[in-house]
Amino acid sequence: MIKAVRIAIYGGADCSSEVYEQAREVGRLLALKGVIVYCGGMGGVMEAVSRGVSEESGTVVGILPEADGDSGNEYLTIPVATGAGSARNVMIANSVHGAIAIDGSYGTLSEIGHTLRMEKPVIGLGTWDIEGVVSVKSPEAAVKKILELI
Numbered sequence: 151m152i153k154a155v156r157i158a159i160y161g162g163a164d165c166s167s168e169v170y171e172q173a174r175e176v177g178r179l180l181a182l183k184g185v186i187v188y189c190g191g192m193g194g195v196m197e198a199v200s201r202g203v204s205e206e207s208g209t210v211v212g213i214l215p216e217a218d219g220d221s222g223n224e225y226l227t228i229p230v231a232t233g234a235g236s237a238r239n240v241m242i243a244n245s246v247h248g249a250i251a252i253d254g255s256y257g258t259l260s261e262i263g264h265t266l267r268m269e270k271p272v273i274g275l276g277t278w279d280i281e282g283v284v285s286v287k288s289p290e291a292a293v294k295k296i297l298e299l300i
Contacts, residue, residue: 154184154185154186155183155184155185155186155247155297155300156185156186156187156188156245156246156247157180157185157186157187157188157246157247157248157249157250157296157300158187158188158189158242158243158245158246158248158249158250158261158265159173159176159177159180159187159188159189159195159196159199159249159250159251159252160189160190160195160242160249160250160251160252160254160257160258160261160262160265160277161173161189161194161195161196161198161199161251161252161253161254161258161277162194162195162253162254162255162257162258163190163192163193163194163195163196163257164193164194165194165195165198165252165253166253169194169195169198169252169253169276170194170195170197170198171198172198172252172275172276172288172289173195173198173199173202173252173253173289174198174199174201174202174205175202175289175290176199176202176250176252176275176289176292176293177198177199177200177201177202177203177204177205177206177208177210178202178203178205178206179202179289179290179293180199180202180203180208180293181202181203181205181206181207181208181209181210182206182208183293183297184208185208185297186208186209186210186211187199187200187203187208187209187210187211188210188211188212188213188242188245188246189210189211189212189213189242190212190213190214190215190238190239190242190257191211191212191213191214191221191222191223191226191229191230192212192214192215192221192222192223193223195252195253195254196212196223197223197225199252200212200223200225200226201223201225203225203227204225204227208227209227209228210225210226210227210228211226211227211228211230211245212226212228212229212230213230213232213238213241213242213245214229214230214231214232214238215232215233215234215235215236215238216231216232216233217231217232217233218231219231236257236260239257239260239261239264240264242261242264243261243264243265243267243268243270244268246265246270247270247300248265248270248271248272248273248296248299248300249261249262249265249270249271249272249273249296250272250273250274250275250292250293250296251272251273251274251275251277251278251283252275252276252277252292253275253276253277254277254278258277258278259278259280262274262277262278262280262282262283266282266283270300271284271296271299271300272284273285273286273292273295273296273299274286275287275288275289275292284299
């Protein structure tokens with residue numbers, strides 16, 4: 151039995167319109183490849199990627215910080231209410247084959263760290279420049295590279 155590829159998208163709850171459109175395109179491209187996308191389920195980059203996945207009728211799982219399943223963005227296919235706050239970052243990293251980090255701040259850094267610690271690939275699109283993160287310049291390159299590395 152072939153299991154579906156699961157990729158996380160990490161990024162901030164607030165982002166510029168340019169970053170929003172990049173994240174939306176990453177979501178769209180992953181959905182077209184049949185990837186199940188995981189994210190933190192809230193606004194900003196998380197909403198943008200969820201929207202892109204939704205526009206292509208893909209599946210996006212939102213691992214929410216709140217205990218309320220309705221607290222996530224409107225584009226989620228499957229909201230998972232954890233009540234775990236930022237501890238959900240470990241849950242996301244555990245659930246995927248690799249990740250793409252887009253922009254972001256310290257929460258994104260935490261997610262990157264957990265994923266790298268698990269020896270899973272992380273692609274960076276305008277995010278933290280740290281050892282282990284493979285930097286790319288476009289949504290297309292991000293999707294191509296993560297699929298190569300997993």
